[in-house]
Structure formats: structure tokens, C-alpha cells
Amino acid sequence: MKSNKNIILKNWPIFIVIIILSVSPFMMNNYWIDVFFFFGIYALLGLSLNIVLGEVGLFDLGHMGFMAIGAYTTAILNTHFGIPIIFLIPISAMAAAGFAWLVCSPIIHLRGDYLAIVTIGMGEIIRLTLINNPFGITGGPNGVFGIDFLSFGGPLVIDSSIESYFVIWIVVGLTILALINLQRSRIGRAWNCIREDEIAAESTGIDVRYYKLLAFVLGAGLAGIAGNIYASKLMIVSPESFSFMESCMLFCIVLIGGMGSIPGIIIGSAAVSLFPEIFRAFARYRMLIFGAAMVIMMVFRPGGIWPRKRGSVEFKSLLTKAGEDNV
Amino acid sequence: MRIFLEQMLNGLTIGSFYALIALGYSMVYGVMKLINFAHGDLFTLGSYLGFTLLVWGNAYVTSHVGLAGGMIAAMLIAAIGIGTAGIIVERIAYRPIYPAGRLPAVVSALGVSIFLENIIMVLWGPRYQAYPVNVVPTLRFEIGGIHITLLQIVILIFSFILLAILYYIVQKTTFGAAIRASALDRDTAALMGININTIIFFVFALGPALGGTAGVMVGMYYRQISFTMGWNYGLKAFTATILGGIGNIPGAMVGGLLLGIFEMLGSAYVSTAYKDVFVFLILILVLIFRPRGLLGEKVAEKV
Numbered sequence: 001m002k003s004n005k006n007i008i009l010k011n012w013p014i015f016i017v018i019i020i021l022s023v024s025p026f027m028m029n030n031y032w033i034d035v036f037f038f039f040g041i042y043a044l045l046g047l048s049l050n051i052v053l054g055e056v057g058l059f060d061l062g063h064m065g066f067m068a069i070g071a072y073t074t075a076i077l078n079t080h081f082g083i084p085i086i087f088l089i090p091i092s093a094m095a096a097a098g099f100a101w102l103v104c105s106p107i108i109h110l111r112g113d114y115l116a117i118v119t120i121g122m123g124e125i126i127r128l129t130l131i132n133n134p135f136g137i138t139g140g141p142n143g144v145f146g147i148d149f150l151s152f153g154g155p156l157v158i159d160s161s162i163e164s165y166f167v168i169w170i171v172v173g174l175t176i177l178a179l180i181n182l183q184r185s186r187i188g189r190a191w192n193c194i195r196e197d198e199i200a201a202e203s204t205g206i207d208v209r210y211y212k213l214l215a216f217v218l219g220a221g222l223a224g225i226a227g228n229i230y231a232s233k234l235m236i237v238s239p240e241s242f243s244f245m246e247s248c249m250l251f252c253i254v255l256i257g258g259m260g261s262i263p264g265i266i267i268g269s270a271a272v273s274l275f276p277e278i279f280r281a282f283a284r285y286r287m288l289i290f291g292a293a294m295v296i297m298m299v300f301r302p303g304g305i306w307p308r309k310r311g312s313v314e315f316k317s318l319l320t321k322a323g324e325d326n327v
Numbered sequence: 328m329r330i331f332l333e334q335m336l337n338g339l340t341i342g343s344f345y346a347l348i349a350l351g352y353s354m355v356y357g358v359m360k361l362i363n364f365a366h367g368d369l370f371t372l373g374s375y376l377g378f379t380l381l382v383w384g385n386a387y388v389t390s391h392v393g394l395a396g397g398m399i400a401a402m403l404i405a406a407i408g409i410g411t412a413g414i415i416v417e418r419i420a421y422r423p424i425y426p427a428g429r430l431p432a433v434v435s436a437l438g439v440s441i442f443l444e445n446i447i448m449v450l451w452g453p454r455y456q457a458y459p460v461n462v463v464p465t466l467r468f469e470i471g472g473i474h475i476t477l478l479q480i481v482i483l484i485f486s487f488i489l490l491a492i493l494y495y496i497v498q499k500t501t502f503g504a505a506i507r508a509s510a511l512d513r514d515t516a517a518l519m520g521i522n523i524n525t526i527i528f529f530v531f532a533l534g535p536a537l538g539g540t541a542g543v544m545v546g547m548y549y550r551q552i553s554f555t556m557g558w559n560y561g562l563k564a565f566t567a568t569i570l571g572g573i574g575n576i577p578g579a580m581v582g583g584l585l586l587g588i589f590e591m592l593g594s595a596y597v598s599t600a601y602k603d604v605f606v607f608l609i610l611i612l613v614l615i616f617r618p619r620g621l622l623g624e625k626v627a628e629k630v
Contacts, residue, residue, distance in 0.1 A: 106615050107611070110614060113356075113573070120565075121607035124562070125608065255434045285449065288446055290441060298424055298431040
């Protein structure tokens with residue numbers, strides 16, 4: 001009992017955030033609940049890109065492509081074959097991850113900017129292919145529509161804004177727990193080692209190629225899940241949602257928040273998704289302000305809003321026994 | 328055969344736009360190791376600047392210096408204006424961030440890109456703008472069975488003159504040698520007495536100036552410009568940069584021309600809908616098999 005109390009005391013900001021997130025939708029109108037739903041989607045995508053960019057330091061500027069694979073897998077299998085959305089969650093994750101494995105295997109040895117360019121090309125190829133409607137299954141520029149809601153069987157159908165809000169934030173919460181575990185595992189340490197010095201990592205016996213591919217596959221899988229939730233919420237997927245601009249936004253989420261820092265990613269996705277909404281009063285000037293804010297942000301805090309401390313991991317006590325931490 | 332040659336010619340025209348824009352990416356990357364994402368939008372800004380000059384100044388210019396003079400004036404003013412804009416962007420958005428490393432600069436560049444795109448939208452409006460028709464008389468020639476318009480000839484001549492001038496500056500003059508030296512190794516170049524700040528200044532003036540000129544040419548060629556076109560041209564031009572070997576200035580020229588020809592031949596003989604897919608496929612294949620670009624030399628890995 002004592003240990004439980006300690007966990008809450010030590011991590012009070014996290015619990016406050018959790019309480020605010022679970023109470024706030026009851027005080028907002030549907031419009032703002034939807035804004036917060038997209039905040040959740042961006043957070044999930046930011047976390048998935050964070051695996052690739054933040055943990056391993058691989059420049060991925062085509063991450064929306066993986067989400068597109070997930071979303072279209074869901075959309076096509078659901079509308080053509082009537083497979084329920086809930087079974088499609090693992091299938092879209094596996095489709096996106098498998099695609100990432102297939103595409104990234106030959107390019108994984110590229111470094112820095114070269115990798116960035118190839119992933120831009122990959123993202124654009126996916127988007128252009130979807131527009132061109134191969135075999136008549138992607139619906140061309142209009143996309144696929146009429147996707148079912150997420151249903152847990154019987155009356156448990158996620159069809160209102162508030163329900164999808166909780167679905168996305170529960171998924172984000174579970175992802176964060178998984179990622180914290182991953183950061184502190186052998187894999188996470190190997191990733192960070194590769195990010196800091198690839199040659200040193202290789203010479204200490206880390207299989208660089210394997211770990212880099214693993215990061216891509218995991219990141220893509222998460223993005224595929226985000227695509228699934230996105231498709232079942234909007235009931236429509238179209239190629240324009242997965243443009244290069246969106247991939248750039250994800251890149252900015254990770255860098256604005258702070259590379260490899262999970263609270264940073266949440267703040268970064270809040271900045272990217274809420275900022276244009278808050279400044280809606282400025283109408284046509286809002287993106288202008290947004291661009292300027294990005295520049296100012298980087299000038300004054302180049303490491304991100306909440307940079308990750310090197311050598312230490314946030315939320316350390318959340319997953320360890322409190323007794324160990326008191327030593 | 329006739330179709331093939333005509334498509335080659337179209338490809339060369341488009342390729343010369345890509346080459347001019349690609350030079351800006353390549354020079355900046357060479358010296359700063361920064362992908363200047365704002366470059367595509369500087370190009371768009373140049374296009375709109377030229378548009379304003381040609382539309383508002385059309386009557387005045389035509390009565391004083393003639394059509395050709397008006398066109399050259401538009402290109403010159405776009406070049407000067409965008410060169411200045413490039414320097415301002417570097418001063419405000421990039422220079423304070425250099426010490427922090429390369430990734431924050433990428434975000435800053437994306438921020439500048441969003442900012443510029445939206446400032447164009449606010450100033451000129453979100454609709455497509457149409458360039459005046461009569462900038463270059465719509466004449467059509469037939470040389471050996473191949474149709475070519477006067478506009479194409481003018482554009483090709485102008486862009487090749489610009490490319491030649493730049494090639495001369497970079498490859499034959501002392502100043503060009505300083506640019507190349509800084510691209511190879513900035514710190515050593517600084518130790519050899521090269522003023523890196525001057526080099527950065529010129530690179531950020533020269534690259535956008537060429538991009539702005541290309542903007543005016545694109546406006547004259549397609550007659551239609553929009554505030555979002557910077558992304559597309561920027562991405563293609565960047566592909567061209569990679570094709571020729573990033574940081575390699577003659578490589579960017581060759582890459583741009585090749586990319587234009589690939590694109591035109593691809594859309595003529597394979598499929599119009601998939602032409603951009605081919606462009607990016609070629610890019611990925613080049614990077615897999617020749618990561619340093621077609622003209623790039625092999626560089627040993629530094630530890």
C-alpha cells in the first residue's frame with residue numbers, strides 16, 4: 001500500500017494530466033472534443049515517429065506513408081470484405097510494419113539526409129499511387145468512404161466524439177507505457193547508442209542494421225494503428241490526408257517537443273494540433289503565425305520544449321518498485 | 328522520332344527550371360549541410376514578384392523599353408528581390424541556430440517555408456494567378472520537322488546563359504574555388520583564410536536569386552502560378568540535386584536537366600498519371616546504387 005502511495009506522490013504531474021484528460025471531454029463541446037481527438041492522433045503518430053527519429057536518429061520524412069498504408073488497409077478490407085474494424089487493428093499494424101520492412105531493408109544503410117530524401121520519395125510514391133487508383137481499389141483522389149465504426153460487439157460501438165476521444169487516448173496511454181519500457185530495455189539502450197555514435201555502436205557489437213530496421217518496423221506498426229483509428233473515426237480516407245506537409249508536421253512534433261522525450265512529444269503534438277485552432281480568430285494569418293512561431297521556437301529553444309535528459313529516463317519510478325528508488 | 332525529339336526539347340525546358348532551382352539547394356547544402364526547405368517558397372515568391380511587375384508594369388514597360396526589356400527587367404528584379412529575401416531568411420531564421428546543430432535548422436526551414444507560403448497567400452490571394460500572354464510573342468517555328476515555340480527558345484537561352492555564368496563562377500574563379508573549398512570542409516577552409524561568412528552570404532543570395540528567376544520563367548511557360556507550387560518544384564529540384572550528387576554544383580545542373588527529360592519521356596511513353604512516381608523511383612534507385620549521385624565521387628567514411 002505504501003508503495004502505491006509513493007508512486008502517486010512522486011509522479012503527481014502525470015496523474016494530474018491523466019485526471020484532466022479524463023474529465024475535460026465532459027466539459028467541452030463536440031468540436032473541441034474532436035480537436036482533442038486529432039491531438040491524440042498526432043500524439044500517437046509523434047510517438048511512432050519518435051521511435052525512428054528520436055530514439056535512433058533516423059531522418060524519416062515520409063512517415064505519413066506508413067499511416068496511409070494502415071488507413072487504406074483498414075478502409076479496403078472493411079468496405080470490400082466487411083471485416084470488422086477491431087480485427088483490422090493488428091492487420092493494419094502488420095501491413096504497415098511489413099511494408100516498412102520491405103521498403104526499408106534496401107535503404108537502411110543510407111545515412112542522415114540521404115535517408116530523409118529516400119523516405120520523402122517513398123511517402124510521395126505511396127500518395128501518388130493511391131491517387132492513381134491501382135486496380136480500382138483505392139478510389140483515386142476521392143479515397144474510400146463508408147468505413148464502419150469501431151465496434152466491440154453488441155451495443156459497444158464507438159460512434160460518438162467522446163467515445164473515440166477515449167479510445168485514442170487509451171491507446172496513446174498504453175503506447176507511452178510500452179515505450180517507457182522499451183526505452184529502458186536493451187533495445188532502447190542500443191537505439192540510443194546508435195543515435196549518439198553509429199560506428200562506436202557497431203564496434204561494441206550492436207547489430208546496427210537489425211536495430212534500425214526494428215525501429216522502422218515498430219514505428220510503422222504504430223503509425224498503422226493510428227491509421228486504423230483515424231479511418232474508423234472519419235469513415236473516409238483520402239490521399240490528401242497523407243501529404244508530405246503532414247510528414248513534415250510529424251517531424252516538427254518530435255523536434256519541437258524534444259527528441260526522444262515522451263512528455264516532449266505530447267507537448268509538441270499539442271502545439272501542432274491545438275495552435276492553429278486557438279489562433280482560428282486570425283483566420284488567414286494563423287498559419288503565417290504558426291510558421292513564424294516555429295522559427296522563433298527553434299531560435300530560443302533549439303533542443304525542444306522538453307528535451308530528454310541524457311542518461312536519465314523520465315517517469316523512472318512509475319514502473320519500478322518505489323522501494324528501489326528510495327535507496 | 329519526331330515525338331521523341333520534341334519530348335526531349337520539352338524535357339530540357341522543364342529540366343532547366345529544375346536545374347536553376349536545384350543549384351540553390353546544392354550550394355546551400357554544400358556549404359551549410361542544411362536542406363533549405365524554404366527554397367521552394369522563395370522560388371514561388373520570385374514567380375509572384377515577376378507576375379506583379381509584368382502585370383502592373385506591363386503598359387509602362389512596353390511603351391518604354393519594349394517587351395523583351397520588360398521581361399528581362401522582371402527577371403532581374405525578381406532575382407535581386409529574392410536574393411535579398413534569401414539573405415534575410417538566413418540572418419533571421421538560420422544564423423542564430425547554427426551552433427545548435429542541424430536538426431533544429433531543418434524545423435526552422437520548414438517554419439520559414441510555411442511562413443512564406445502563407446505570406447504569399449495573404450498578399451496575392453489564394454486563387455491561381457495568370458501571367459500575361461504577350462510577354463513573349465506566341466510564335467512557332469519548325470526546324471527539321473520539330474515544333475518549337477519562341478518562348479521555349481527564349482527560356483532555354485536565358486537559363487543556359489545563367490547556368491554557364493554560374494558554372495564559370497564556381498569552377499573557374501578564385502571565389503568559386505573558395506565556395507568549393509568550404510563545401511568540402513568548412514573548418515579547414517576557414518583556416519586557409521577563406522571568409523566563411525562571405526561565402527554563406529553569397530550562397531544564400533545567389534541560390535535564391537537563381538530560384539527567383541526560374542520562378543518568372545515557370546510563370547511565363549505555364550502562365551499559371553499558385554502559392555502552393557513551391558512544394559512540388561522544390562521537391563523535384565531537390566531530387567535533381569540528389570541525382571547529380573548533393574553539394575556538387577555541376578551535378579545539380581546535369582541532374583536537373585536529366586530529371587526534366589526523364590519526366591517528359593516517362594509521361595510520353597509510359598504513363599502521364601505515374602510520371603511523378605517514376606521521378607521518385609529513379610531517385611530511390613540512384614540512392615540505393617549510387618548514393619553519392621551520378622556525378623558524385625566516392626568519399627571515404629569519416630570516423
